[in-house]
Amino acid sequence: RNPELIHFSYRRYLENRLREQFGFMGSPMRLTFQTRDDE
Numbered sequence: 001r002n003p004e005l006i007h008f009s010y011r012r013y014l015e016n017r018l019r020e021q022f023g024f025m026g027s028p029m030r031l032t033f034q035t036r037d038d039e
Helices: 008-022
Strands: none
Touching: none
């Protein structure tokens, strides 16, 4: 799968959930999505 195809709203959703769960409120965050090699 191509990580560029991840919708911006899903990226924002993941970022917000991580902030809530781990207390990163107010901290800059950068998510990196990578392809997975399926065999």
